[in-house]
Amino acid sequence: MPIALVTGASMGIGAAFARALAARKYDLVLVARSQDKLDALCHELMTDHGVTVKVWVADLTVATAAQDVFNAVNSWDWQVDLLVNNAGFGDYAPFVSCDRAKQVSMIQLNVLALTELTHLFLPSMIDRKSGSIINVASIAGLQSLPYLSVYAATKAFVVSFSESLWAEVKSSGVKVQALCPGSTESNFAVVAGMDTMMEGSTKEAPKIATAESVVQESLDTLERNEPIVVTGIGNKFVSAIGRFVPRKTLVGWVEQVFRPKQ
Numbered sequence: 001m002p003i004a005l006v007t008g009a010s011m012g013i014g015a016a017f018a019r020a021l022a023a024r025k026y027d028l029v030l031v032a033r034s035q036d037k038l039d040a041l042c043h044e045l046m047t048d049h050g051v052t053v054k055v056w057v058a059d060l061t062v063a064t065a066a067q068d069v070f071n072a073v074n075s076w077d078w079q080v081d082l083l084v085n086n087a088g089f090g091d092y093a094p095f096v097s098c099d100r101a102k103q104v105s106m107i108q109l110n111v112l113a114l115t116e117l118t119h120l121f122l123p124s125m126i127d128r129k130s131g132s133i134i135n136v137a138s139i140a141g142l143q144s145l146p147y148l149s150v151y152a153a154t155k156a157f158v159v160s161f162s163e164s165l166w167a168e169v170k171s172s173g174v175k176v177q178a179l180c181p182g183s184t185e186s187n188f189a190v191v192a193g194m195d196t197m198m199e200g201s202t203k204e205a206p207k208i209a210t211a212e213s214v215v216q217e218s219l220d221t222l223e224r225n226e227p228i229v230v231t232g233i234g235n236k237f238v239s240a241i242g243r244f245v246p247r248k249t250l251v252g253w254v255e256q257v258f259r260p261k262q
């Protein structure tokens with residue numbers, strides 16, 4: 001059976017990836033900090049789908065965490081066919097007043113852990129001339145976002161890095177996808193502090209996708225080896241606007257939409 005490693009698998013989009021991949025008969029490595037949630041999901045997937053699932057509890061902001069996961073997978077004699085770098089979080093606040101330690105952790109998780117895990121697992125995929133890496137970015141990676149400035153910059157890194165890597169390895173048989181969802185049902189808004197701060201700041205709530213629909217579009221598109229996958233018609237439309245409107249104008253509009261209400 002093919003093997004997939006999913007970071008941030010304890011809930012949200014990562015858990016949806018784990019469920020969808022187990023249904024496609026992948027054995028799985030589930031990585032996150034919440035052991036109870038990972039254990040419950042592990043039990044569910046083994047019972048429902050008859051696949052083998054291993055849990056690796058780790059805080060991926062810790063400098064040695066990516067290497068530790070890689071060493072563990074090697075010690076089991078497992079070879080990862082699909083790496084889903086999904087763990088990530090945002091922080092909604094004016095940059096000047098945001099918590100500096102939280103911004104640094106965000107960069108460590110959204111950028112450094114993703115880059116390290118990719119660098120660790122890619123060589124054996126290239127040797128085997130097969131394998132896939134899905135790096136979960138965001139439509140925030142395609143458009144600067146005032147009040148989520150560091151988050152959007154981390155996702156711009158993920159888009160740029162993944163697209164470059166796609167071009168580097170495309171003739172080797174390895175697929176790379178930067179997955180760009182828009183607003184998706186998960187715990188993201190709570191962790192980012194957007195649930196309360198955004199109250200009343202927009203007249204119309206954006207359409208929220210389910211994690212399952214995001215994952216399905218990602219996996220359905222993987223065979224085509226598209227470097228950037230923007231999920232949902234509305235997000236495709238929104239992300240295309242940037243090609244026609246001057247950046248300065250666009251970021252001004254976005255600033256008004258995202259400006260926190262006091």
Ligand SMILES: NC(=O)c1ccc[n+]([C@@H]2O[C@H](COP(=O)([O-])OP(=O)(O)OC[C@H]3O[C@@H](n4cnc5c(N)ncnc54)[C@H](OP(=O)(O)O)[C@@H]3O)[C@@H](O)[C@H]2O)c1
Pocket residue numbers: 007008009010011012013014031032033034035037058059060061086087088089090109136137138139180181182183184185186187188189191
């Ligand atoms: N939801 C959206 O609207 C949306 C839109 C675009 C992109 N995204 C991206 O989608 C990805 C998944 O987010 P989500 O929406 O599913 O949010 P979520 O429900 O908050 O899930 C985040 C996952 O990341 C894990 N995680 C957080 N910090 C971690 C750490 N230090 N070490 C290891 N794992 C950690 C969490 O598990 P533990 O807490 O158990 O560690 C959880 O499994 C993120 O990269 C996010 O930026 C989300």
